[in-house]
Amino acid sequence: MPELPEVENVRRSLTATVAGATIVAVRLGAFTGCIASPAPDEFVARVTGRRITGFGRRGKYVLIRLDSGDTIAVHLRMTGELTVTSPEAPTGKHHHLTFVLDDGRELRFSDTRKFGRLMLLTPDEAAALDRSLGPEPLDDALTAERFAAMLTTRARAIKALLLDQTFLAGIGNIYADEALYAARIHPLRPANSLTPEEAARLLEAIRTTLASAIERGGTTLRDYRDGLGRPGNNQHYLHIYHLAEGDPCPRCGTPIARLVVAQRGTRFCPRCQPRPRP
DNA sequence: ACACTGCCCTGCGAGC
């Protein structure tokens, strides 16, 4: 499931190989619903002939910048893939959209579960998307003091808050569990119950977890591939997300527990991450 | 502000 580190690797791999290319044609598959907005014919018309000036990322969105000033925002959700290929590369049955590039290569969007979406945004719309998301966890502007202050007004379970993209952008289920485990904080702790020290520890854990996952190419549990079709390596370095209920905690050997927080399966160590005080 | 449900969708593994 592409979260911030995976999307960042897609961005980097495409920047290195596709930036500067011109989209000479757009081909749609049967599932045109992958284009969230505008209507598919307008999407095609406004994208065709445009040069890709670069690739950005905001939270879990890949941002394809066009020389028209428009931005294609791509959300991969669970199984979406954005990969550059030769035109001869076989087309899978879950392949929904192709940007044909001026050098003959193709930038393809595929998505097994059809949850992923593309949006073509004007500069104003792109700014609105940016404002709708919380801060970037790796941005230096997000200091420990500011993060702690953000928590003090929130009574929700800390894990639910970490998954809320309007609070903090880019964290999904994998890295929420990993960061809380690293920071030794129980996922159900009310956010405003964290001490400033715990908040600082959590932010540091989030950053370390995300940064190392980026350096390892992201986490490939099943589907994730970068812009060149390469899987990541971080799945070999997970501490808790991949464990089953009852498996020993890698730190203390206590059986790992499981619960559901914000509709998401959640693993934690009952000893390392003690329950919230009543 | 927050919790909860249901929806979108497919592949996979468990159980029979």
Place this chain on the structure above:
DNA sequence: TGCTCGCAGGGCAGTG
């Protein structure tokens, strides 16, 4: 071997 069934999950709309 082949079937059914439940689960997985990000975001969003709708309800309370």
